[in-house]
Amino acid sequence: MDDLNISINPELLDEKGVAINEQFKIIDDAINEIESAQSLLASWHSVNKDKYETKVKDVLPKMKEMADTINSYGNVARVTGRAIINTEKIISDSIDASA
Numbered sequence: 001m002d003d004l005n006i007s008i009n010p011e012l013l014d015e016k017g018v019a020i021n022e023q024f025k026i027i028d029d030a031i032n033e034i035e036s037a038q039s040l041l042a043s044w045h046s047v048n049k050d051k052y053e054t055k056v057k058d059v060l061p062k063m064k065e066m067a068d069t070i071n072s073y074g075n076v077a078r079v080t081g082r083a084i085i086n087t088e089k090i091i092s093d094s095i096d097a098s099a
Contacts, residue, residue, distance in 0.1 A: 010084035017077030024071035031063055 038056055041049070 008084060010081040010088075012081075013077050013084070014081035017074045017079075017081060020074030020077060021071060024067055024074060027063075027067045027070065031060065031067060034060065 034056065038053070041052075046052075
């Protein structure tokens with residue numbers, strides 16, 4: 001049982017979750033800008049237009065999925081950090097109540 005030494009800093013975990021969610025927002029905004037720019041090219045006439053549009057249509061869903069995954073990791077970190085803090089508070093309140 002000596003090898004089971006788990007140490008978690010819930011405040012730091014929450015901070016990392018916030019930072020991850022902030023990065024998601026930056027990525028999500030960039031994806032939205034790409035989509036907006038793509039719609040501006042509706043009148044573009046070029047032999048390369050179809051290639052470009054196909055490439056963007058193939059990549060954007062993958063980028064959105066990646067961004068959503070990043071956001072979910074941030075959310076898990078924040079929820080876990082808060083759950084640990086709440087659990088520690090319940091334990092502390094229970095100890096105080098029995099004293």
